[in-house]
Amino acid sequence: MTSKSYLLLTLGTAAGLALTGCASSSPAASASTTDTTTTATASTIATATEAPKGPVMPGVGLDLSARDLSVSPCDNFFQYASGTWLKNTPIPAAESSWGSWNTLIDQNNAVLRNILETAAANKSAAKGTNAQKVGDFYASAMDTVAIEKAGLKYLQPELARINSVKDLKGLQTQLVRQQMLQTRSVFGFGVRQDSKKSTEYALYLGQGGLTLPDRDYYLKEDARSKTIRSAYTTYLTNMFKMLGDNEATASKNAATVLRLETRLAKASKDRVALRDRYANYNKMTVAEANKQFPNLGLSAMLPQVGLGSAKEIIVGQPEFMKEASTALQQEPIADWKTYMRAHLVNSVASALPKAYVDESFRFQQVMSGAKQQQPRWKRMLRSTDATLGEAFGQIYVEKAFTPETKQKALEMVANIKEAMGEHIQALEWMSPATKTEAMKKLNSFTVKIGYPDKWKDYSELSISRESYLKNVLAARQWEYKDNLSKYGKPIDRGEWGMTPPTVNAYYNSSMNEIVFPAGIMQPPFFDPKADDAVNYGGMGAVIGHEITHGFDDQGRQSDAEGNLRDWWTKEDAAEFTKRAGLVGAQYSAFQPLDSVFVNGKLTMGENLADFGGTALAYSALQKQIKKQYPNGNVPQFDGLTPEQRFFLAWAQIWRTSARPEYIRQQVLTDPHSPAQYRTNGPLMNMPEFYEAFGCKQDAKMVRAENVRARIW
Ligand SMILES: [Zn+2]
Structure with missing residues (x-):
């Protein structure tokens, strides 16, 4: 019953899931395999169906050294695209999984840490300003001497x-x-x-x-x-x-x-x-x-x-x-x-003396598989982001987000929305009546990019250097009151459910909006220096993913105004359900560990969003290419076709290693499928993919036509 669908969810945010309208400010919220492959001869690998027409030149945006060229892309694309990286990149001791997302989060963290340390070093910020609150919050969080000395005093x-x-x-x-x-x-x-x-x-x-x-x-x-x-x-x-x-x-x-x-x-x-x-x-x-x-x-x-x-x-x-x-x-x-x-x-264990923190970690690691605690600054950075994210997010966007990036994102969203409109109109299985409603919904989407137009007001929240625990308890009460104070007021349509540095995105069905924080508009998702193929395979597919959430098995139940209302004809709903069932069956057969299966019902919405996301971004890219190279002389960056680059970019954003403990928890609790299936699952149903890599009918990545799924 959550009203939001995310691109990626961290694990370990347990329990009270029934009410996720407001993000938890809890600093105590914990941080959160591959298939057997057959080798193929080099000659069958990465063969484009057509000989390159345009000039060949070096490209930007793809880590081609990550590939394992001993694996055929048609057998296991995840392994082909990232196999060498997977083999050579150990999961850091303090992590339970590690991938492209983490690399970007690490880069963000370096910027954020700098902002926080500067704020904490400034002891003369005017009382009540955001700078004072951010600086004092982080300083108190890092003051382990004071935390030990206070013991349970503030509790x-x-x-x-x-x-x-x-x-x-x-x-x-x-x-x-x-x-x-x-x-x-x-x-x-x-x-x-x-x-x-x-x-x-x-x-x-x-x-x-x-x-x-x-x-x-x-x-x-x-x-x-x-x-x-x-x-x-x-x-x-x-x-x-x-x-x-x-x-x-x-x-x-x-x-x-x-x-x-x-x-x-x-x-x-x-x-x-x-x-x-x-x-x-x-x-x-x-x-x-x-x-x-x-x-x-x-x-x-x-x-x-x-x-x-x-x-x-x-x-x-x-x-x-x-x-x-x-x-x-x-x-x-x-x-x-x-x-x-x-x-x-x-x-509040993370705000208590070390003995409590250590006990909590000893328990958490049984579930996560992490070998070490994350360094304190990283945990406290996350806590500050969760508590005062829109206060220091303002400084972050000044440093890390440009109007050009926003402009490019808006352009991509427009192109992918247009592709969705064309896909809806072209659907053979949907009646004109349902199409009209679907188009109405698509045209009503609100798009938010980068950061809020109006920042959250923290003036009622008092933060000092006296005690981290005191700050945490004050912030939680403030947040709770802030949430309840909305009752009876007009809907705040400018509100954001994620902070600007967040590497993630979401669709909110009640608002009928798609939201992309500044944090995700960076490589490997989006690189201003890369070709369109790479950016559409990364950020474009993310945009398509969020748009499709508006039309996945849960999202399709809301209308253009964000109300839960059935706007489908009976026949169209039945056809949708049949097609979605096919996707569910495919994912339920995926087995990341011995006798551990993906739950196709739990992951349905996210899988459908990945199906739609890749299909829409692919269409939008084709239109871009036609516009950009009307004579057909498309350049072959790195000797790869744009289509191959598109799919490699998709695989690159999901490049992830995970500990078995993490996988076990993920399949039980996370609506997102493990990374290798997010990569391969949609592509196994896409003739565009088979064609890009010249896959034969009997290849493992090729599904027979009678079990192939396509919805949007
Ligand atoms: Zn999602």
Whole structure:
């Protein structure tokens, strides 16, 4: 039921997924194989179907040394395009996966670190300015001496609040407090656009309250799930010991937390069920919600957060809320206090003394496979970005983003939108009535590039050098209040869901908008010095990906105004579903590790976006080439055709090595398929690809016509 689809998601942002309208400012949010190949003789490799017509010259933008020329592009394009790089590039000890994205993020980080260190060194910035807040936040985050010295001092008031709970009413009040502190306790509650009435904000209530990355981690009996639960229990036990419990009490408390979370996990919908937008939209009166979930204390909660006038609420998962309500009353108050204590401390572990940070990492690494912690500056940079991203993002865009890049991006978006329009009109399987609605939707897209026109206002947030933890808690409360304050106001259409340096992009169905932060408009996605083929295979496919999200299995359910409304004829919807099912079956057969399969249903939207993205960008590139070289004398940069360069650029952006732990978590929790399938999956269905590399009918990258999928 998320309203946003991303190009790439980092792992480990667990639980409260039902309410993702607002990005978590939590600095505690954790950071987040290939197929067997057959070798081919050199003569069959990279053979263009036609002899080059134009001049041959050196190109820019592709890392051709990454290729493994012993592999045929027609057998495994991912391996062909990146095999040498994969073989020679170890995953850094502090990472769980490593690829082109990370290289770009590292480059960005160097710029950002410089901005933050300059801000932190300036102790005379005027109080209340963004410069003061950014500098003080980062300085406090890096001041490990002060953090060690403070110990739990700044957490004590919150621990005392939890400790003072005596009855159900007190528990309800405290759960609201935990909402404000964003500790992911029991449920998620917040404000975002009403999916069926996008001109208004609505209150949303949904499942949450878990610490492990998914409900399955609590419920499955396989060895891996048991190992993770055991590591989690050890983490909790050690955490309680550090908080002062003796061995026996600490171990009992850990079991309590796991028991309560398991109860919530059993009542939670799985990630595939959460993709059903209608089933996860249950609008009811507050009175009705009170009747169904009496022990949540909604009637006291809403006035407590300034929403006493609200009459309606959209409940994501009523069955979960019923069980949570029952559990709040049935389970001992003392156990819920233990649960909240664990959630509070875990959520701020990265802002506590080193012993807590290390314990948290020891647990995280069982899931991620990382061998070392990331350096502190990197973790704190990410925390500053998540907390004050639009304050220092302003300085970042001055350094790293030019009006020329913005202009070029707008031009590419226009070309790819035009390609989508032509594709829609040409679809043989879609009726004119549905096409009219689809075109209306396409023509209503809002495009945001680089950074917001109007920056977020942080004036109500107070930041100082006194304590990092104090800053973190203040920022979370500010962000929560900021989110709730939207209720009843007009929709803020200028708002951004990602910060300017972010290397990612998204489609937001309620806004019907595609958004590309400055961070992604750089090599290998976009290189002003590269030829169009490379830029369309990289950034162009990303743009096409986000546009297609508006028409994937979830996005197609929203109309031009961003409302969840069925605008399809019955026949067209059935045909779409049939074609999407073909894609689902293809991905469910992909097996990144022994007996580990991709979930074609969970990754459906992202796979469809990759299918559309590559097809649209390819069409747009063809038009560019015709425009640029009307006489057909297309230059052969590096001796490759533009079509070959296009597909190599696509493979290059997904060049990634991943640890098995990461892959296992990815297939369970991430709607994005592993990189090798993002690379090969769409191309295996594209005759344009077969032609570019001269692939024969029986090649592994070539799907037989009767199982080949094409939607947009
Ligand atoms: Zn996506």
